[in-house]
Amino acid sequence: MSHCACARFQLHRARGRKKGLSSFEHGAFLVRFACHGSVLNEKGYIEMDAIIMDGKNLDSGAVSAVRNIANPIKLARLVMEKTDHMLLTCEGATLFAKAQGIPETPNDTLITERSRKRWMKNLKENSNPIADQIGLGTVGAVAIDCEGNMACATSTGGLTNKMVGRVGDTACIGSGGYADNNVGAVSTTGHGESIMKVILARLILHYMEQGKSPEEAADAGLNYMKSRVEGTGGAIIVNSSGDWTAKFSTNQMSWAAVKDDQLHIGIYHGENNVIPLEKAL
Numbered sequence: 001m002s003h004c005a006c007a008r009f010q011l012h013r014a015r016g017r018k019k020g021l022s023s024f025e026h027g028a029f030l031v032r033f034a035c036h037g038s039v040l041n042e043k044g045y046i047e048m049d050a051i052i053m054d055g056k057n058l059d060s061g062a063v064s065a066v067r068n069i070a071n072p073i074k075l076a077r078l079v080m081e082k083t084d085h086m087l088l089t090c091e092g093a094t095l096f097a098k099a100q101g102i103p104e105t106p107n108d109t110l111i112t113e114r115s116r117k118r119w120m121k122n123l124k125e126n127s128n129p130i131a132d133q134i135g136l137g138t139v140g141a142v143a144i145d146c147e148g149n150m151a152c153a154t155s156t157g158g159l160t161n162k163m164v165g166r167v168g169d170t171a172c173i174g175s176g177g178y179a180d181n182n183v184g185a186v187s188t189t190g191h192g193e194s195i196m197k198v199i200l201a202r203l204i205l206h207y208m209e210q211g212k213s214p215e216e217a218a219d220a221g222l223n224y225m226k227s228r229v230e231g232t233g234g235a236i237i238v239n240s241s242g243d244w245t246a247k248f249s250t251n252q253m254s255w256a257a258v259k260d261d262q263l264h265i266g267i268y269h270g271e272n273n274v275i276p277l278e279k280a281l
């Protein structure tokens with residue numbers, strides 16, 4: 001069994017080996033999950049959604065609409081590992097974070113000039129088309145280890161100028177991500193309301209259960225979302241054989257994958273730049 005990892009957005013070089021959700025030891029890169037630099041809601045705050053799922057036992061943890069948390073994906077993992085629940089939101093998530101010793105991070109220190117400018121621009125009436133809201137800062141990862149264990153994780157600030165308290169696809173199991181050792185792992189990005197309408201991550205896995213490859217399943221899922229609800233987005237996928245793909249119906253999606261000591265990177269359609277891992281480190 002080969003091991004493989006695929007991620008969207010903001011890669012960091014790892015120093016040495018990293019341990020993942022179970023025994024994923026390939027650890028050639030780290031993914032920095034969303035928060036710093038995320039998009040702002042209508043009031044100028046960062047409110048984050050995040051989900052993580054362990055394909056071995058279908059355990060998962062999620063948080064939604066959390067504020068002042070530097071790494072919401074870590075909080076989602078704590079929900080999975082330390083509670084009997086799967087999703088904590090707002091104040092409850094904040095209280096849980098406190099109880100777990102996660103420090104509050106002031107909103108201002110999480111905001112970048114780029115996201116503030118975008119927020120200001122989009123405040124003007126009719127200046128916030130959906131296409132402009134997608135694409136900043138949602139990150140995700142899928143991985144399979146040498147024992148066939150799979151996992152997915154996704155985190156996001158959502159859509160620019162979203163309403164306060166809006167919860168998107170990312171926090172919703174089966175929409176923002178799903179992992180099942182029997183089939184594969186998926187992490188999605190794109191217009192959250194569209195993704196939720198078609199439950200995109202689970203839909204893609206459903207197509208894989210019917211015998212489609214990750215690439216065919218991604219195309220089928222994204223095409224269905226486009227034709228049925230006019231939604232665009234993207235997905236990174238790995239199946240139980242370690243085959244992976246990164247597909248999107250948006251103009252671009254930054255992604256990277258590692259398999260068999262090769263690093264693959266792309267942004268635009270049809271791109272797949274391959275670099276030996278040792279040269280990338």
Ligand SMILES: NC(=O)C[C@H](N)C(=O)O
Pocket residue numbers: 133134135136137138156157158159167168169170188189190191192193195
């Ligand atoms: N860029 C994104 O992926 C946004 C995210 N899916 C949301 O709607 O919350």
